[in-house]
Amino acid sequence: MDDLLAARSQMAMSLAFHIVFAAVGIAMPLLMIVAEGMWIRTKRRVYRELAQRWAKGTAIIFAVGAVSGTVLSFELGLLWPTFMEHAGPLVSMPFSLEGFAFFLEAIFLGLYLYGWDRLAPKVHWLCGLMVMISGTMSGIFVVCANAWMNAPAGFDFVGGEFVNVRPWEAMFNALWMPMTAHMTVAAFQAVAFAVAGIHAWMLLKDPGNAFHRAAIGIALIVGLATAIVQPIMGDLLAKNTAVHQPIKLAAMEGQFETERGAPLRIGGMPDVEAGRTNYALEIPGGLSFLAFGSFEAEVRGLKDFPRDEWPPVAIVHIAFQIMVACGMWMLGVAVLGVFLAWRQRALPEQRWYLWLLVVSGPLGFVAIEAGWTVTEVGRQPWVIYGFMRTADAVTPMPGLIVPFTVFSVLYLVLSVIVVYLLRRHVFQSPTAAQLARIAEVDGGGAADNVQVGGDDA
Amino acid sequence: MPELSTIVAMVLVVAMAAYVLSGGADFGGGIWRLFAWGPRGERQRDALNDAIAPIWEANHVWLILVIVLLFSCFPRAFSVLMTALHIPLAAMLVGIVLRGSAFAFESYPAGATRLQKRSGRVFAVSSAVTPFLLGISVGAIASGNLRVDAATGMVQTNFVSEWLAPFPFAIGALLLAVCAFLSAVYMTVEVRADVELANDFRRRGLWAAVAVGVFALVSLLLARRDAPFLYEGLVHGRAAIFFQILTGLAAVIVLGALWQRRYRIARLAALVQGGLIIVGWALAQFPYLIYPDITIAGAAADEVVLRLVLIALAAGSVLLLPAFYYLYRVFKAGKSGGVEVAQNPAPVADESEASGGADESGVDSR
Numbered sequence: 001m002d003d004l005l006a007a008r009s010q011m012a013m014s015l016a017f018h019i020v021f022a023a024v025g026i027a028m029p030l031l032m033i034v035a036e037g038m039w040i041r042t043k044r045r046v047y048r049e050l051a052q053r054w055a056k057g058t059a060i061i062f063a064v065g066a067v068s069g070t071v072l073s074f075e076l077g078l079l080w081p082t083f084m085e086h087a088g089p090l091v092s093m094p095f096s097l098e099g100f101a102f103f104l105e106a107i108f109l110g111l112y113l114y115g116w117d118r119l120a121p122k123v124h125w126l127c128g129l130m131v132m133i134s135g136t137m138s139g140i141f142v143v144c145a146n147a148w149m150n151a152p153a154g155f156d157f158v159g160g161e162f163v164n165v166r167p168w169e170a171m172f173n174a175l176w177m178p179m180t181a182h183m184t185v186a187a188f189q190a191v192a193f194a195v196a197g198i199h200a201w202m203l204l205k206d207p208g209n210a211f212h213r214a215a216i217g218i219a220l221i222v223g224l225a226t227a228i229v230q231p232i233m234g235d236l237l238a239k240n241t242a243v244h245q246p247i248k249l250a251a252m253e254g255q256f257e258t259e260r261g262a263p264l265r266i267g268g269m270p271d272v273e274a275g276r277t278n279y280a281l282e283i284p285g286g287l288s289f290l291a292f293g294s295f296e297a298e299v300r301g302l303k304d305f306p307r308d309e310w311p312p313v314a315i316v317h318i319a320f321q322i323m324v325a326c327g328m329w330m331l332g333v334a335v336l337g338v339f340l341a342w343r344q345r346a347l348p349e350q351r352w353y354l355w356l357l358v359v360s361g362p363l364g365f366v367a368i369e370a371g372w373t374v375t376e377v378g379r380q381p382w383v384i385y386g387f388m389r390t391a392d393a394v395t396p397m398p399g400l401i402v403p404f405t406v407f408s409v410l411y412l413v414l415s416v417i418v419v420y421l422l423r424r425h426v427f428q429s430p431t432a433a434q435l436a437r438i439a440e441v442d443g444g445g446a447a448d449n450v451q452v453g454g455d456d457a
Numbered sequence: 458m459p460e461l462s463t464i465v466a467m468v469l470v471v472a473m474a475a476y477v478l479s480g481g482a483d484f485g486g487g488i489w490r491l492f493a494w495g496p497r498g499e500r501q502r503d504a505l506n507d508a509i510a511p512i513w514e515a516n517h518v519w520l521i522l523v524i525v526l527l528f529s530c531f532p533r534a535f536s537v538l539m540t541a542l543h544i545p546l547a548a549m550l551v552g553i554v555l556r557g558s559a560f561a562f563e564s565y566p567a568g569a570t571r572l573q574k575r576s577g578r579v580f581a582v583s584s585a586v587t588p589f590l591l592g593i594s595v596g597a598i599a600s601g602n603l604r605v606d607a608a609t610g611m612v613q614t615n616f617v618s619e620w621l622a623p624f625p626f627a628i629g630a631l632l633l634a635v636c637a638f639l640s641a642v643y644m645t646v647e648v649r650a651d652v653e654l655a656n657d658f659r660r661r662g663l664w665a666a667v668a669v670g671v672f673a674l675v676s677l678l679l680a681r682r683d684a685p686f687l688y689e690g691l692v693h694g695r696a697a698i699f700f701q702i703l704t705g706l707a708a709v710i711v712l713g714a715l716w717q718r719r720y721r722i723a724r725l726a727a728l729v730q731g732g733l734i735i736v737g738w739a740l741a742q743f744p745y746l747i748y749p750d751i752t753i754a755g756a757a758a759d760e761v762v763l764r765l766v767l768i769a770l771a772a773g774s775v776l777l778l779p780a781f782y783y784l785y786r787v788f789k790a791g792k793s794g795g796v797e798v799a800q801n802p803a804p805v806a807d808e809s810e811a812s813g814g815a816d817e818s819g820v821d822s823r
Contacts, residue, residue, distance in 0.1 A: 056565050063561030066514050067554045073524050074550055077539030084528050085536035089758035092529030096766050099522045100773030106514040107780045111787060114511035118787055165759045397543045397616055410551060414558055417572065424567035 004391055006400035007079040010407055012376065014072055016369055017411045021065030023368060025105070026139050026184070027191035027222075028058040029112075029132035033125055034218050040121050045438050046210050049430065050218075052116065054195075057425050059113050064414060066106065071407070079400070083383050083393035086162050090154060093171040094144040101138035105131055139187060140180045147175040150375065151244045152384050162387075174244050178237035179375075185230050186371065190364025192223035193330060197361020198426055200354040209432045216357070217347050220337060227334035230327055235290065242291035245385060246300045247309060248378035251316040253287050254280065255301045262287040262299035267321055270313045275303060277317070311380040319373035326367035333360050461764060462757035465530045466739075466746070468770060469523060474735040476519035478639065478728055481632070483513040485640025487556060487584020488633070489661065490577065500654055502577070505640075508647045510564060511788045515781070517557070529766055533756040534746040538594075541603050541614040545594045552587030555579055588636045589629040593620050596628030596676075598747055599738065600684040605750040624676070624683035631672040635731060638665035642711065642727040645720040647789075655720065662715050662723070666708065673734075686748045690741025700740065704733040 001009070032051045039047035073095075077084045108130040115124055148154075154170030155162040196219040203212040242249045249255070254270040254277030255262055264287045268280025285295035292299070302310055333356055340348035383390040430438070459467075486505045493501040528535040539546065559580040566573035597603065597620035604613045619625075641662035648654040680688040691697055707730035714723035744752050757763060 056567075060561045060565050063514065063557050064554075066517065067557035070517070070521060070553055071550045073521055074539070074546060077524075077528060077535055078543050078547060081536035081540045084539070085532045088528035088532035088535060089530070089762040092525075092758070092762050092766050093769065095525045096529060096769040097773070099518065099525045100769075100777055102521060103515060103518045103773075103777050104780055106518055107777075107784045110511040110515055110784055115787060165762055167762055167765050395540055395543065396611075397540065403543075403547050406547075406551065410554060414554070417558075417562060421562060421565065421567055421569065421572070424569055425565070428567055 001401050001404075003398060003400040004394050006404045007394050008390065010400065010404040011075060011079055013404070013408055013411065014068065014075055015372060015376070017415070018065065018068040018072055019368055019372060020365055021061050021068060022139060023187035023190050023365070024058065024061045025065045026132075026135045026187040028054060028061070028195075029109075029128055029135060030188065030222065031192070031195060031218055032058065032112075033128035033132060034222075035214070036121075036125050036128060038214075038218075040125060046214050046435060049438070050211060050214055053425065053429060054215075055113055057422050059109075060418060060421055062109060064418060066102075068411070069102075078397075078403075079395055080383065080390075080393045081395050083388060086388065087149070087384060089165050090152075090162065090167065090170040091145040091148055093167040094141040094148075098138045098141035098145075101134045101141060104134035105138055108134065136184060136187075139184060143180045143183045144171050144173075144176045146375070147179040148173050149383065150179070150248075150379055150385050151175040152387055157387060175237075175240055178233070178240045182230070182233040182237045182371075185226050185233050186364070186368050188222055189226035189230055189330065190368050192219045192226060193357075193364040194361050195219040196223050196357045197359075200357035200361075202426065202429060203349065204351065204354050204358070206432055209430075210435050211430050213347060213349065216349070220347070220357075223330070224334040224337050227327075227330040228338075231331060234324075234327060239291060239293075242299070245378070247302065247305045248311065248316070248374075249291065250300060250302045250305075251311050251313045251378055252320040252374060253299075254313065254317045255287065255299055256303055257301040258298065258304045259301065260288065260296050260298045261285045262291075262297075262301075264290060268317070270317050272310075272313050309381065311378050316374055316378045319370040319377065323367045323370035323374060326363040326370070330360055330363055330367075333357070460754060461760055461767070462530070462754050463744075465526065465757070465763050465767065466753045468767070469526050469530075470736060470739040472519050472522045472526065473739075474732045476516070476523060477632075477635065477735055478731050479516035480513070480519055481588060481636040481731070482639040482643050483509050483516055484556070484584045484588045485636035485638070486644070487560075487581050488637045489640055489644070489658075490581035491585060492661070497653060497657060500651070501657060504644065504648045504651075504654055506560075506564065508644060509560070512784060513557075513560070515784060517553075526766070530758050530763055531746055531753070531756040532758060534751050537603060537605055537612045537747060537751060538598065540612050541616065541619055542594045542597055544616055545590050545597070545620050549587055549590035549594065552583045552590060555583040556587055559583065585633065589633045592629035592632030593625040595632065596620070596625030596684075597622075599628065599680075599687045599742060600624050601686050601748040603747050603750075605747075607750070622683060624679045627672060627676040627679050631669065631676050634665060634668040634672050635734065638662065638669050639727055639731055641665050642715065642720075642723050645715070646724050649720055655718075659715050659718065659720075662727075663712065666712055666715070670708065686745075687738075687741050690743075691737065694741055696740060697737075700733060700737040704730060704737060707733060 032054045035047045035051040035054065038044070039051060108127045111119065111127040112124065112131055115127060119127065148170050151174040152170075153173040154166040154168070156164040196216050199212040199215040199219065203209055203216065206212070238249065238252075241252075251270075253262075254265050254268055256270075256275045256277070261284065263282035263284050265277055265280035265282055268277045270277045287299055288297040289295045291297065302313065336356075337348050337353070340350070340353060379385055381389050381391065383393045486509045490502060490505055493499075493505065524535075527538075559576040562576035563573050563580055566576070600619070600622070602619045602622070605611070606613055641658045642665075644658040645655050645662060648658060677688070677691065680691065691701070707726045710726040711723050711730060714720070714726060742748060744754065746753055746756055
């Protein structure tokens with residue numbers, strides 16, 4: 001493995017690891033404050049129980065997310081010093097603002113996690129809201145910086161130097177809006193489906209359990225809404241990619257020839273040597289329509305570009321297919337869920353639908369990983385699209401396979417522990433019998449001052 | 458009015474000082490976990506964890522701010538540092554990851570007691586290793602050994618010899634001692650209701666203060682040979698003597714106040730002392746970011762970037778400072794918890810995960 005490949009692998013691995021924790025950090029606060037809000041409003045203790053248990057899992061994930069995010073901010077320089085030397089001032093705005101958003105997120109998370117018995121319920125709830133807002137904002141700022149790498153703006157390129165830097169223009173580049181919208185929705189969607197899947201699994205084992213029903217109720221609303229909105233966001237981003245990164249779009253779609261009425265390819269395997277995509281299901285004119293709004297529009301193919309500017313076509317195409325397939329599947333699950341809920345005027349808890357939720361649980365995260373693969377691999381060979389090649393940005397430090405291996409092992413161990421701990425937390429959720437006792441306390445008059453199970457504490 | 462780049466550099470120093478004074482003390486808390494055994498070990502561990510838990514993630518963000526300011530406003534310096542100090546910084550990152558993750562695993566074990574114990578140990582060890590490695594990196598910067606080829610702009614480094622040297626290691630030890638010192642002094646205030654614990658941390662604070670003095674002296678002696686520019690600045694610089702005296706005075710006040718068990722005064726003086734050490738170092742290095750090839754003005758980004766970053770910092774502070782104040786008021790204004798609790802008759806959950814054991818919130822422990 002040469003040093004460039006090791007550096008790219010380490011960056012990819014670090015991003016793939018961090019994005020899971022980042023998404024949870026963005027979206028779980030929403031689920032928690034909905035549950036807590038339900039508790040404040042209805043005084044049903046099961047909701048408070050839910051918010052607190054979700055908070056415990058989130059605390060673990062947030063901590064790992066915070067430190068793995070720190071690793072990334074250093075790795076930008078440790079692995080790509082030449083890139084940062086030129087890009088640093090250009091991404092100064094999103095990263096400075098992200099710093100503050102992250103500050104607020106960490107501060108209010110501390111208040112939220114450790115303030116249950118120190119803050120008035122509404123103040124505590126507001127802290128949760130602040131965690132969600134600042135977490136979402138910090139995600140948006142970071143994606144703004146990434147969007148700049150894909151659609152560089154806000155500078156003049158004179159003699160190989162980035163001069164006349166205009167930071168705001170760089171931040172609000174052509175892709176910032178569609179990319180941040182797509183990723184923000186993705187975070188909420190992935191987390192909502194994962195949470196719904198976990199609680200559906202528990203509900204299958206312990207039917208009628210009010211705790212898990214409450215959890216699914218909240219997660220499903222978020223999941224259904226985002227799954228229905230997300231295809232629109234994705235389409236918006238693809239249309240912008242068609243304009244600003246035509247070569248990436250060509251790779252995503254396995255489009256080798258420049259043609260009018262380009263077909264939309266579903267599946268298929270690009271053959272770079274032969275210059276065509278085999279075994280795909282082709283919908284005539286579909287790509288032209290999706291990319292440019294007309295079945296007759298011309299779509300530029302890979303062969304329009306120098307061979308040394310092609311990204312790894314097969315990886316980008318397949319990752320894109322995986323992402324879209326996951327998205328479509330979740331859309332189907334969502335539409336079905338809305339239909340069932342509308343018809344029976346209640347939470348859809350047919351066993352087969354719960355099984356469907358279990359199966360769909362990981363798909364949001366699969367889609368996020370695949371989507372980032374499209375974005376990052378699809379940008380290659382550039383680190384700053386059209387201006388700086390990844391190979392020219394890498395550190396001169398030799399032996400990069402060593403840090404790559406170290407961080408891979410480290411993250412693998414952490415993943416195992418996190419999954420193990422979350423499993424334990426999930427399996428310790430209350431059973432139906434225990435909940436019946438909570439309900440008794442709830443019904444028993446001066447319940448408000450009694451702690452759950454506090455009689456024998 | 459100083460130049461914009463100088464103002465940004467001053468903000469950078471403030472952020473570094475804030476990181477050492479807050480995040481550094483969190484590392485110090487982990488360091489004292491290594492020594493938390495004996496009859497009161499359990500109580501010491503719990504007190505340290507309680508002190509760190511709600512605030513460490515917020516404190517940690519100062520480091521991110523330092524990094525962001527460096528690459529936004531001094532990108533040349535950033536790329537030189539990240540290239541030449543790859544090894545100690547990457548090792549420090551491993552420490553940061555292990556420290557934060559292990560602390561979370563220990564705090565929310567869901568009854569996995571063996572994992573909890575081991576996480577506690579990892580937390581303690583990585584809390585000691587991380588500031589040591591950060592100190593080594595800082596020492597390498599201060600030593601004047603990171604050279605940049607004026608013609609090519611490339612950093613001249615073999616990636617090792619610049620930091621694998623006595624002076625950087627002395628600075629590593631110094632930072633380690635400062636972290637332990639700050640934590641012990643803060644802890645005397647946190648646990649003042651428990652006289653035995655307060656005495657424990659008082660004794661540790663005194664020892665750590667001595668260690669800080671010893672390592673500061675060793676660093677200074679080594680600097681004479683290994684970091685001559687810094688040495689000149691520290692000993693003969695414009696305001697150097699004034700700063701040395703102030704720092705020494707603060708140190709004496711800490712010692713006296715600890716001795717007299719005036720813990721709040723000791724904490725205040727320790728904050729001043731820690732801050733002065735950072736500011737004194739920065740002044741001694743001025744106007745260089747990395748002596749002798751990279752100056753503050755020389756490495757600065759376009760004025761427009763500096764101005765916008767400063768505006769963003771000012772705007773962000775309007776939100777940040779009240780939020781920080783609130784966080785510290787809620788968790789650090791005495792263990793009684795203040796007004797909020799009195800006004801809040803809502804059920805009080807048992808949030809004692811840190812103490813481990815079977816499971817937490819009552820419902821499922823039967």
